[in-house]
Amino acid sequence: MALSEFQLISNYFTRQSVTRADVALGIGDDAALVRVPAGQCLAVSIDTLVEGVHFLSDIDPDDLGYRALAVNLSDLAAMGAQPAWATLALTLPRIDENWLGQFSAGFFALAQQHNVQLVGGNTTHGPLSISVQVHGFVPEAQALRRSGAQAGDLIFVTGTLGDAAIGLHLASHPHTVGAQHAQYAAQRWLRPTPRVAEGLALREVASACIDISDGLLADLGHICAASRTGALIAVEQTPVSQLFRAAGNGDWNLPLCAGDDYELCFTAAPQRRAQIEEIFRAFACGATCIGAIETAPGVRCVMQDGRPFTPEQRGYDHFRNVTP
Numbered sequence: 001m002a003l004s005e006f007q008l009i010s011n012y013f014t015r016q017s018v019t020r021a022d023v024a025l026g027i028g029d030d031a032a033l034v035r036v037p038a039g040q041c042l043a044v045s046i047d048t049l050v051e052g053v054h055f056l057s058d059i060d061p062d063d064l065g066y067r068a069l070a071v072n073l074s075d076l077a078a079m080g081a082q083p084a085w086a087t088l089a090l091t092l093p094r095i096d097e098n099w100l101g102q103f104s105a106g107f108f109a110l111a112q113q114h115n116v117q118l119v120g121g122n123t124t125h126g127p128l129s130i131s132v133q134v135h136g137f138v139p140e141a142q143a144l145r146r147s148g149a150q151a152g153d154l155i156f157v158t159g160t161l162g163d164a165a166i167g168l169h170l171a172s173h174p175h176t177v178g179a180q181h182a183q184y185a186a187q188r189w190l191r192p193t194p195r196v197a198e199g200l201a202l203r204e205v206a207s208a209c210i211d212i213s214d215g216l217l218a219d220l221g222h223i224c225a226a227s228r229t230g231a232l233i234a235v236e237q238t239p240v241s242q243l244f245r246a247a248g249n250g251d252w253n254l255p256l257c258a259g260d261d262y263e264l265c266f267t268a269a270p271q272r273r274a275q276i277e278e279i280f281r282a283f284a285c286g287a288t289c290i291g292a293i294e295t296a297p298g299v300r301c302v303m304q305d306g307r308p309f310t311p312e313q314r315g316y317d318h319f320r321n322v323t324p
């Protein structure tokens with residue numbers, strides 16, 4: 001017999017290892033009851049993943065559960081917020097217990113790493129879609145907004161860029177790189193690491209911050225627009241991985257324009273540079289200075305030899321191929 005909605009929730013979403021003291025009432029009532037620490041803001045963010053748009057039907061449900069939470073935690077990281085709770089709205093075409101078991105395992109594995117408790121959600125029937133909302137804490141004055149960049153500030157990015165796009169490409173073109181590169185690429189695309197600890201460490205250090213979901217130039221463009229500034233990027237300074245060197249064909253459009261890396265792009269006053277280097281000694285991903293904020297609006301890219309670099313496309317437009 002098919003599982004009822006209530007059995008489904010109880011079997012796959014109520015059992016979790018995280019139980020937080022600030023949750024007065026979790027899953028099971030009409031609403032959850034939670035306590036926000038005195039003097040802090042509640043940082044709230046939601047992201048939806050739709051089958052056929054954000055992932056293909058052959059994706060491993062374990063990866064999907066992980067990724068649905070990861071992209072949301074990345075938004076909290078980019079605000080300098082400490083994650084606390086999540087809610088999950090699932091639209092399922094059918095009840096597949098094997099799928100549910102794997103999906104929830106992927107979700108809870110990452111939730112546990114960040115001490116995030118699932119406190120509620122919604123389950124409906126329809127084409128597969130997953131919405132996760134996350135909630136975190138940050139003192140208002142310490143939140144990393146997009147609007148704080150000033151001319152003269154340096155621009156940094158964490159980790160390496162372009163890997164997720166190569167991972168996505170290799171998913172449909174396997175055997176074009178060695179097994180080790182292929183595995184790294186798949187992880188970077190399917191299991192991005194939200195830079196939560198890095199975001200927290202950047203409170204009171206960064207002047208502005210954003211996570212790179214749509215591509216460096218597009219997302220840095222958002223910082224510039226919100227801050228009413230522009231930016232100059234030294235193209236070859238952009239941090240890239242061994243994977244990019246092996247499979248990227250030297251195409252700088254990948255690290256500059258491709259999305260889904262979920263690294264942080266942040267700005268800071270130049271006198272903060274030593275402090276930032278010190279902070280990132282503790283983080284394996286590192287942070288690289290790639291340019292500076294300028295007064296003139298727009299994001300400009302320059303090569304080492306002085307030639308301007310013109311990117312092929314700015315970010316990924318979800319509606320690019322959709323006719324109205």
Ligand code: ADP
Binds near residue numbers: 013026032089120
């Ligand atoms: P209501 O009809 O009052 O909105 P529901 O019957 O939809 O409540 O859900 C019952 C309880 O289960 C609620 O506490 C809700 O937050 C939770 N819930 C429903 N779906 C999920 C899910 N996919 N993950 C986590 N909790 C869920």
Ligand code: MG
Binds near residue numbers: 029030
């Ligand atoms: Mg109700």
